[in-house]
Amino acid sequence: MANYSIGVDFGTESGRAMIVDVADGREVATAVYPYSNRVIDEKLPIAGKEIVLEPDWALQDPEDYIRVFQIAVPGALKQAGIDPADVIGVGIDFTACTILPTKADGTPLCVLPSYREHPHAWVKLWKHHAAQPEADQINETARQMGEPWLDRYGRKISSEWFFSKTLQIVNDAPEIYAAADRILEAADWVVWQLTGLETRNSCTAGYKAIWSKSEGFPSKEYFGALNPLLANVVEEKLGTVVTPIGQRAGGLTEQAAAWTGLKPGTAVAIGNVDAHVAVPAATVTEPGRMVMIMGTSTCDMVLGKEEHTVPGICGYVDDGIIPGFFGYEAGQSCVGDHFAWFVENCVPAEYVRDASARGLDIHALLEEKAARLKVGESGLLALDWWNGNRSVLVDVDLTGLVMGMTLATRPEEIYRALIEATAYGKRIIIEAFQNNGVPIHELVACGGLPEKNKLLMQIYADVIGLPIKLSASKQTPALGSAMFGAVAAGSAAGGYDSIYAAAQKMARLKDEMYFPNPENQKVYEQLYAEYVLLHDYFGRGENNVMKRLKSIKANAKK
């Protein structure tokens, strides 16, 4: 008799439930629920009321998350045609940092009539970008007070993270802050809804909420310096118990069993994050092999046995990805988005007609044309900063650059230069790890891009000079969550006792691999040297023209 685990992956636009065979990781069935209220970035979804949001806000409706359990999970079960009793565990992963204020019993403030019309009562989605002033204050205060944890995060806390968003509530809506008994990650909130138990996972606590296993959260003095109301935020709103990922959070409540069609008591794993949960699903449970989760932006994850400060990475967390290792995270903020921008803004009508006549996607046509170019033939070089630079410069005010154009320059040459720029940016990240005590000798790619663009993968191998393997699953986060669900169940229930054991059986790579081509590598060495020169000139303060242009732009828009 087979055992199954369900991974539930909460994305930006929808939630996905995937049923996986615990024995071999076979993906048996998948169902998706697109959130009815999607991303709320214009006005609150309250009938008959016009409550308009400020620019840069991005909210969600927590009831949409419950509907994923009510609709996607039963849908997947029905599709699979299996006995719910054979499902031994459930794991979830979520976008992060996505947080909400709740009452002591977990009721979101935004479902209560008295708070429903207040934007700060709703879920703040990861891409809510309105807390930049708060992030600036958090960083400035930390620098002034010499806070030791700043080094763990490349010396910069993002406006997307937990305390930036929380401080915005304190500053803008102290009454909401006061009304909130708890403020927590949506990842932990959905686990609470399944199990009836409030837990805090080590992954979001570490990467987004300035927690570490050895030092805990920042001090009361520090929080008090930000705002006296915030001094006791940990004790009052978070709690000090943080559970390592890989643990069992609890069992399904009767209510959650009714929502999902699963058995009450089914094991539920501690909450996790979409990118991080993909690491074991890409077979990586040991140091030396970096996982690249490549989509609109890219997350890079690597494990280390030792603690090292790596300048410019997003952060590192003990037990953050795989128990027993430091999980290092870096990222590039503009990868798939980069190519999408190009396709939307810079592709001539002739190419669109050509692609359409041949039944090709426009990306596929550009890839075909770009693949015919020899390395260096375009004479172009780009800096991949259309959305700022996450690692290793940690600077949202940097902008894109392309150079080397002549009157003979063609669109596919620019397209290729943009791909190459992201590869150079990746190599800078890898060298930052390698030069600071975190070895990397192999890359494993997952996410949407590697499937779609072989040229991109070959360019990455050639630029970086390392072999690249590909995750076999197209849904690595959901698979990873299912793996953690099987671990929560444990071997006695037909699951596994560790994520290592689960990865051995449930995670797989494709046979296909990309190896560096020595001829290409030679030319890319030269081009990479030019990239580094420009990267440092524009990115490290020698010529801050990009920031000055942004400031001129901000003034022009006033």
Next chain:
Amino acid sequence: MANYSIGVDFGTESGRAMIVDVADGREVATAVYPYSNRVIDEKLPIAGKEIVLEPDWALQDPEDYIRVFQIAVPGALKQAGIDPADVIGVGIDFTACTILPTKADGTPLCVLPSYREHPHAWVKLWKHHAAQPEADQINETARQMGEPWLDRYGRKISSEWFFSKTLQIVNDAPEIYAAADRILEAADWVVWQLTGLETRNSCTAGYKAIWSKSEGFPSKEYFGALNPLLANVVEEKLGTVVTPIGQRAGGLTEQAAAWTGLKPGTAVAIGNVDAHVAVPAATVTEPGRMVMIMGTSTCDMVLGKEEHTVPGICGYVDDGIIPGFFGYEAGQSCVGDHFAWFVENCVPAEYVRDASARGLDIHALLEEKAARLKVGESGLLALDWWNGNRSVLVDVDLTGLVMGMTLATRPEEIYRALIEATAYGKRIIIEAFQNNGVPIHELVACGGLPEKNKLLMQIYADVIGLPIKLSASKQTPALGSAMFGAVAAGSAAGGYDSIYAAAQKMARLKDEMYFPNPENQKVYEQLYAEYVLLHDYFGRGENNVMKRLKSIKANAKK
């Protein structure tokens, strides 16, 4: 009874004859003859023979020039319906440097059966770019020998110019060089065909053939150092008599009268160059007012009473534009071409559909969208070097750059940034003149672009901080030639005794003017400072990345 003059303007693709009323410059009739053999850049136009040209070659057929006299001039006369006896003068202007080898009687070598199949026997058009090795040798030898004339040309002789092209004949085809009794500008050759007299005009001699009124041509020692065969090139192939522009070359021969339908003996002016002849046609016959001839590339002309070395300009020639003044020339190699490249390569299908639905030219649509942007709002900055930089860096190996892109950047923002980049480049040229003793207090624009793009003109006024007037004529070169034709006739025959007098009556400006907008100027001051910083960083050797990319590109194409 009215008097008329005919201006014949020999362009790259066609020749144009325009009949002008001498009294007031009214343009009475125009006829165009498109050259039957156009630009010869693939194979010689010899039936049944396949004589293929090397890359970068660009030739023409001198018989096409004669057909302009035989077809366009009678065509214009017929259209005007005037008595040919009322035409008192003919002036011509030509592209330059466009040269051909002839026998002593002016017969082009390429019409003789024994040389017809030899590419070097044909006319080398201005854009024949195959003589770069010769130009390099000319410059290197001049630097080694400390030739004083190098300063007059921004310390660089172009591959397009007279001795680069002549040395190519010497090097590649000494038998053609030996067979040529004369080598001359096509401008002077067509005047020879009209008058039966060989003359050499001071404009092409000065700007293209290293001649100066006070110092003549370079020395025999210098030419001998280039190649012993070239030592006596001046005496053997050119002659030492150079006639200032503004003079009468001679009268129409019986044969030329038969071609054109004009009276034998009609006054013919000394030959001239299309860009230079436009200056008086744009009303400029005095210092301080720079003429910008704006098309695919741009020529900038300004007169000075004194001789000054201005680093990075194309050259200055005594009597080169208007007798009695030093004529200073600078230029930008990529202006209209820049925008054409953008439209061809970077405009999305949606814009093309939109323009077509509204019956707009795509440039007009982009201008409309770009005009809605405030100065600095795009956050973009570009270097206008898609075709290298003519002035003031004199470097064909520089390439284009755009920076400041974000995921929200739109095509019209890039389009506007390209326009702005050419305006910053123009300001650099103007400041080079101003800082080196050649004052400029007003700009006069002519050519195709100013007519078409009001936004571009306003941006130029705002960036440069000077008022811009527009030439009233859409055909300034043909008008200028007609003015010189009237001067060749002289006042006794109903014309004028000087180009100043002719300009007073025959040249006009539009009522429309562009004035700098002080609000815009303030922001452009900041943006220009950023442009200068990048211009010097990439253009003056601090980071030669553009040259290194070009060299990587050249290797990749091998």
